[in-house]
Amino acid sequence: MAALRSTGAALAIAASMLTSAPACHAKPSTAIGVATATVFRPLRVVAVADMNFGTVTHAAGSGGTVTVSPGGAGAAFSGGASAVCTASDCLAAHAALFSVSGEPQRNYAIQLPASITATGVATDPGATAPPLVVNGLTLRTTSGTGQPRFDASGADRFEVGGTITLPADLPPARYRASFAVIVSYS
């Protein structure tokens, strides 16, 4: 008897569901969306030319500065500093030059260090060459002096100049430094 009552209850519930549910006749529906992504060309920077202050000297007991500027060949001198060169050799000094590529017609940013420290090797045996600081870094891009921007082919170039300070007691030496420039999309 118990089994029969259970079956009856189950049938009653099923009957209730069937009578209260409407026919399912809503048509299928398709929603058409999209997924999007914009992929930019990766940035590439190549050092084309080093920053070069040329061969310089300074008056005995007098320091000075040597400056190379973007867009100009040769160096500018102050204090007791001067060039050791003749004729076209004097134009050997120049700013650093970099080429950069990225997404066409897109702005980018260049980050320079605040200063660069150059280490020297004295040419006289027993002499010590103190480190020299290059500061006052200046920048000029091919695309202009404002916001750096890639041209239609995704190319640009920029120059970096700076000023190196020579102390009064600097011995003859050869100096070298490396510095990093950071380029990013802005």
Place this chain on the structure above:
Amino acid sequence: MAPAAHADSPSSFTATADQALSFGTIVTSGSGSRTVGPDGSTTNNGVFPLGDSASGPAQFTMTYTRAGGDPHLYQLLIQVMLPTVSPVRANGVQGSLSGFTTDLPGVPTLLPGQAAVFTMPNCISKTCSITFHVGSTLNVVSGNTGAKLTFPLMLMTTVTAVLG
């Protein structure tokens, strides 16, 4: 006195795409992936997002409108299927989508080509709807080029049962 005229409308069901799934603007050197979750969260692997374009999940809305004059409380069984999304190649950049996730209750993932069933409970008003989001992972392989990638994102939906 003229008799009133009655015409019960049939039930209807629609799915709409409200918002695109956007991965924003990214840069990659070689290959990488970017995942956008249904909650808008993002994770990057080998790609670098740029801040000038927003990313976000796709948004869809499914709406069921019951037949006129029907006063009962229903729960709807809705079948949801995402067809296979083909890879896209443009200007040397290849992209593909995988790992579709949703915030649709009971349907955390969508496998392309496979149906998932969602239960919409307590449908008593004239119109019942649910809005949900779909995220995914973009896998991208790029040379020294850039491109805009667009994938069609189709969602096929069907009411398979109306339970009273």
